[in-house]
Amino acid sequence: MSIALGVNVAILHQGRLLLTRREDFEVWCLPGGAVDPNESIAQAAVREVWEETGLEVVLTRLVGLYSRPAWHDGHHNALFVARPIGGELRLCPGETIELAYFHPAQLPGDLLPWHRRQIADALAGYGGSVVVTEAGEWPFDPALSRQEIYALRDRSGLSRRAFLARHLERTAEIPPQVDVPGVVLPDGLLPEQE
Template structure:
């Protein structure tokens, strides 16, 4: 299934769903950040996805990281909340999503790195190399907030 992201675009389709989602900025012991090259868009992104009825938000982030990367993580903090109504995600199946994303900090605790059907590639990236990867600017914003040493989570 394909995915197109819009931001502040008057030609974006009207959303027909609202999805609560969680993502995670996972770091290893070298300070590198785990990213996935998404199979639905070809862009680099943080692991994450939609909350299920049986999940908590932190549990969603832990589950999604495991499903998408094979790795086990522990939530260590909050990067921020991302609720901008100008960000719309359209899927080839007709869903047009407005997404409410809570982005967590997490650390690697185990597992084996494994590509899922949602990823073309997984990579540990040094913070100084993040800008060289093609990604939607909403992902760049989360990474900026995670790496800039903010005293409080971003609320937006």
């Protein structure tokens, strides 16, 4: 059984929201699509926007995760807010037949119904998360069960915190890696880059 993982992006520019008209059903929707193998959800979001609209964007906020488990084998979608930083609007043959910016109070009637909720959440400012892939490996032997790790902890003579700290030492020096250049991070999350 497979689980579908996708992304949508609410691109905001000068108080307006970019929507695409899908070729398959000729309805309006947020740009987005499936996460490819070996791709993070942030990378998928930026790639899908580029493919469907011709725009380069910077992700500014993760709004939330939306699940539709009754769909086929299940569908889970991450919604980001982004702003354009380059590129030019262009159609994607086979996917998009129209692109337009809309004022939030004047969204088209033939908008995918589940995207209405996502758009409302994005415009309401929900989220505020950043997109970060933390580097490093699992600090314990992957063959050990949780119970075996706890048994090692209890036999170590260390406090629980010290036991974990000892195992994290080899990965603690690795800073988080931002998935996409330009992702906005709260002050102090990463050291200043020179």
